[in-house]
Amino acid sequence: MTLKRLIDNLQDYYMLAFRGLTGIFRRPFYLSDAIEQMDYAGAGSFVIIVLVALFIGMALSLQLSAEFSRLGLRMYTGKAVGITIIREVGPVMAALVFTGRVGAGMASELGSMVLGHQVDSLRVFGVDPVKKLVTPRIMSSLIMLPALTIIGDALSIFGAYYIVVFVSNQSGHVYWRAIRDVLIFENIIAGSVKPFIFGFLIASISCYSGLTTRGGATGLRQSTTSAVVLSIISIIISDFALTRILLYILGFSV
Amino acid sequence: MIKFDHVSFSYNKRSVLRDVSFLIDSSERVAILGGSGEGKTTILKLILGLLRPDSGSISIDGEDITGKTESELRDVRMKFSIVFQEGALFDSLNVKENVAFCLREYTNLSEEGIDRRVRELLRVVGVENAIDLMPDELSGGMHRRVAIARSLAAFEPAMFLYDEPTSGLDPVNADIICKLIADLSRDRRGFIIVTHKVYDAMRVADRFIFLKEGAVVLDGDKGMLKQATVPELSIFMSELNGNCEGEARCSK
Ligand SMILES: Nc1ncnc2c1ncn2[C@@H]1O[C@H](COP(=O)(O)OP(=O)(O)OP(=O)(O)O)[C@@H](O)[C@H]1O
Ligand SMILES: [Mg+2]
Numbered sequence: 001m002t003l004k005r006l007i008d009n010l011q012d013y014y015m016l017a018f019r020g021l022t023g024i025f026r027r028p029f030y031l032s033d034a035i036e037q038m039d040y041a042g043a044g045s046f047v048i049i050v051l052v053a054l055f056i057g058m059a060l061s062l063q064l065s066a067e068f069s070r071l072g073l074r075m076y077t078g079k080a081v082g083i084t085i086i087r088e089v090g091p092v093m094a095a096l097v098f099t100g101r102v103g104a105g106m107a108s109e110l111g112s113m114v115l116g117h118q119v120d121s122l123r124v125f126g127v128d129p130v131k132k133l134v135t136p137r138i139m140s141s142l143i144m145l146p147a148l149t150i151i152g153d154a155l156s157i158f159g160a161y162y163i164v165v166f167v168s169n170q171s172g173h174v175y176w177r178a179i180r181d182v183l184i185f186e187n188i189i190a191g192s193v194k195p196f197i198f199g200f201l202i203a204s205i206s207c208y209s210g211l212t213t214r215g216g217a218t219g220l221r222q223s224t225t226s227a228v229v230l231s232i233i234s235i236i237i238s239d240f241a242l243t244r245i246l247l248y249i250l251g252f253s254v
Numbered sequence: 255m256i257k258f259d260h261v262s263f264s265y266n267k268r269s270v271l272r273d274v275s276f277l278i279d280s281s282e283r284v285a286i287l288g289g290s291g292e293g294k295t296t297i298l299k300l301i302l303g304l305l306r307p308d309s310g311s312i313s314i315d316g317e318d319i320t321g322k323t324e325s326e327l328r329d330v331r332m333k334f335s336i337v338f339q340e341g342a343l344f345d346s347l348n349v350k351e352n353v354a355f356c357l358r359e360y361t362n363l364s365e366e367g368i369d370r371r372v373r374e375l376l377r378v379v380g381v382e383n384a385i386d387l388m389p390d391e392l393s394g395g396m397h398r399r400v401a402i403a404r405s406l407a408a409f410e411p412a413m414f415l416y417d418e419p420t421s422g423l424d425p426v427n428a429d430i431i432c433k434l435i436a437d438l439s440r441d442r443r444g445f446i447i448v449t450h451k452v453y454d455a456m457r458v459a460d461r462f463i464f465l466k467e468g469a470v471v472l473d474g475d476k477g478m479l480k481q482a483t484v485p486e487l488s489i490f491m492s493e494l495n496g497n498c499e500g501e502a503r504c505s506k
Contacts, residue, residue, distance in 0.1 A: 109346075112345075113345075117338040117340055117342035118343075118344055118345070120299070120338065120342065121336075121338065121342045123302075123304060123324070123331070124304070124336055125331075125355065125356050125359065126332055126359075128324070128325075
């Protein structure tokens, strides 16, 4: 019984995610909704991403340079920081922040639209709620999460620079050269595929949770919570899978 | 024409409607009466294909809508204009944009044309000066009236559906809305009004369907309504006689 429900829900989710994504290429286009979502998701998340990224970069380089100093490998700090941030921490950190801020917002907004019969109103007016509500959100996440990830990566690297040069008293020149060495095609690809996948997962999961809200304020609480929990779980698991796949494709031997 | 043929419906196995059948012509002025939770809103949602019956069939103008897909239902839905119980205005848009929603969606009116049409519609429902407010800045009555204006902007519906348009309103506002409903049905466009206020229903409708425990227990005109012997209905009717009977019952 519950297994059947789970499979039904998964099927509904796949349908919604698929229709939401392909809606990008089908008329009518709700461009102004997409732009509004981008403003909310992207511009609105900018400050928090900047803060989080800066401090994660600083903490990471503190840890690494402390450990590397003991081993006499201080000159590798830059490289280790760069790789960790670009390939792993940057995309995941941005996705988690995005989930907390934007995913939760999407679920609760759509949830309250369902409860207030606003989604039914759209259907009555002959407007497809998936195209009007889900597609713009998927689109904005597909554009904004990668953009935020790049900004976050850059700030983390600057944060790390500050620690490396002013706290750990290493050469800035060596640090930047290490970072430049890290910015090769393979690493950039490895880091930039992830945010697209994460963005799609966050938007589709959150919209699905929101649109399936039932039962008043507690229902809303539940759908917001499950949007965040399911997004986080799927980010972490797909991050592992993607890392495995990308390392294989790009020819790194583990 | 709306035809319900032995329709049953349940939410998660909890039965709401049992074997409901009726035929409503689109020029009729019908009131669906019944207590809270008897399935009145459910009937409206079934008519619009927002919900699907468990058994039985629903046809609109001779077309069975029970098996239709969401995109096929579009044309059916456009025959109606509905005002939901809560008004259901889009709360991220102001009054003007709410009313303009369908104009933007379906017409190529210029910005000026939209503005003129929106003001015209708001004047019809008497809330023209609320044009720049957000839905949460409106009172209950204004909210309901803006929702009516929005549903008028849609297209030329063949029939209006109102879900408790007067509940929670003071008598003056309820009066305004009843007049509006009566006015809008003058050119032989019928309506279904769902309500538990018999007084309001009697003022606007000429056919009454009373629901009890998910079944139709009365379907007839004013005379039949007044003579009906259904116990619940007589409590409803007592509202008409200044609530004397109702109060008497309560104090018993
Ligand atoms: N989304 C839902 N999920 C589960 N049960 C529901 C849902 N919506 C309504 N119900 C149940 O179905 C029954 C009929 O609901 P409906 O909204 O049609 O009642 P109503 O006659 O419109 O009542 P009211 O006068 O209070 O608006 C109620 O008992 C309600 O508890
Ligand atoms: Mg109702």
